[in-house]
Amino acid sequence: MSGLRVIPTRRHGRDRLYVCLPDGTNVAWYDRDTARVNLLSEDRGEDVLAALRPFVTGPVTIGPPPVPTPAELARLSLHPDDDLAPNRPGEALLVALDRDPGPGHRLRPDPRRRALEAEQAVGEALDALDGAGWHTLHSVPLPGGHRVHHLLIGPGGLFAVHTLYARRQRVVVADPMVALGRREPVPLLRRVRADASRATYALTAEVRPVLALVGPARVSLPGPVREVRVLTDATVATLGGLGGVLKPADVEALHAMARDRQLWNRV
Structure with missing residues (x-):
């Protein structure tokens, strides 16, 4: 068990699923609009996808967060x-x-x-x-x-x-x-x-x-x-x-x- 938690949120009109450690630290988030998993910790990729599996349908892309505008x-x-x-x-x-x-x-x-x-x-x-x-x-x-x-x-x-x-x-x-x-x-x-x-x-x-x-x-x-x-x-x-x-x-x-x-x- 990875111990990761999935927390749904809506910010600035966008639906996101945040993946957190038991202490609340974010390790990734899934943006429903872009179908992209943004990883903050590269070595957690498999655990993050496993935690998101019940919430995600269809193909997704995965990678580091985009460079801020x-x-x-x-x-x-x-x-x-x-x-x-x-x-x-x-x-x-x-x-x-x-x-x-x-x-x-x-x-x-x-x-x-x-x-x-x-x-x-x-x-x-x-x-x-x-x-x-x-x-x-x-x-x-x-x-x-x-x-x-x-x-x-x-x-x-x-x-x-x-x-x-x-x-x-x-x-x-x-x-x-x-x-x-x-x-x-x-x-x-x-x-x-x-x-x-x-x-x-x-x-x-x-x-x-x-x-x-x-x-x-x-x-x-x-x-x-x-x-x-x-x-x-x-x-x-x-x-x-x-x-x-x-x-x-x-x-x-x-x-x-x-x-x-x-x-x-x-x-």
């Missing part, structure tokens, strides 16, 4: 405190609510919780695109207290997605004004475009603005809207069908760059 090297060198990739949808709001939940006797719902609900709904829809070659970063901080709610990077390009809670309300988008229910219109599209422009400057690549409305009863666009895509939480995943803009290597390189918190301090 520049994007992978950049990710490995990033300090954990500066890595935005682990951010959850609505991360900044979750932290704020944890620090200051607010009084429990509010007569009206805390607007932060509605904003959080909106960011979580859109974030979950975008995270579901991960397996199709897309990456999403949430709560990307900008100087001055603003945030890019979601930065989507994939084959169809880059998108700065701003979410707006609109549950059961009519929304009128008359560029640059956005009217929610009976509230006074606000020039929200100016901010949506400005945040995308700042992201474009930071990444030196075009970032297109998106306004994602969560749960609206009806959306009216009485005239053309310049540059900004107006979607809902039910349709935001259609961005995943876009392609022909970025190659996979470019997607990975931009994602590695964008996940560095320090990059955004300069915009």
Whole structure:
């Protein structure tokens, strides 16, 4: 008996089986997408294949791990405190609510919780695109207290997605004004475009603005809207069908760059 254990995981949209020693040390992993066994210890090849046999069907290739790409090297060198990739949808709001939940006797719902609900709904829809070659970063901080709610990077390009809670309300988008229910219109599209422009400057690549409305009863666009895509939480995943803009290597390189918190301090 080799004593090796097989542990299934899913990271960055890829299914892997890690082969570990009893003390937890990795000796190999099997990548289902490429049908390749990556060996960290050459003298363990036969034991690794024997441990994986119940989990693997069809032919596989076996060998040392591939040489890291520049994007992978950049990710490995990033300090954990500066890595935005682990951010959850609505991360900044979750932290704020944890620090200051607010009084429990509010007569009206805390607007932060509605904003959080909106960011979580859109974030979950975008995270579901991960397996199709897309990456999403949430709560990307900008100087001055603003945030890019979601930065989507994939084959169809880059998108700065701003979410707006609109549950059961009519929304009128008359560029640059956005009217929610009976509230006074606000020039929200100016901010949506400005945040995308700042992201474009930071990444030196075009970032297109998106306004994602969560749960609206009806959306009216009485005239053309310049540059900004107006979607809902039910349709935001259609961005995943876009392609022909970025190659996979470019997607990975931009994602590695964008996940560095320090990059955004300069915009």
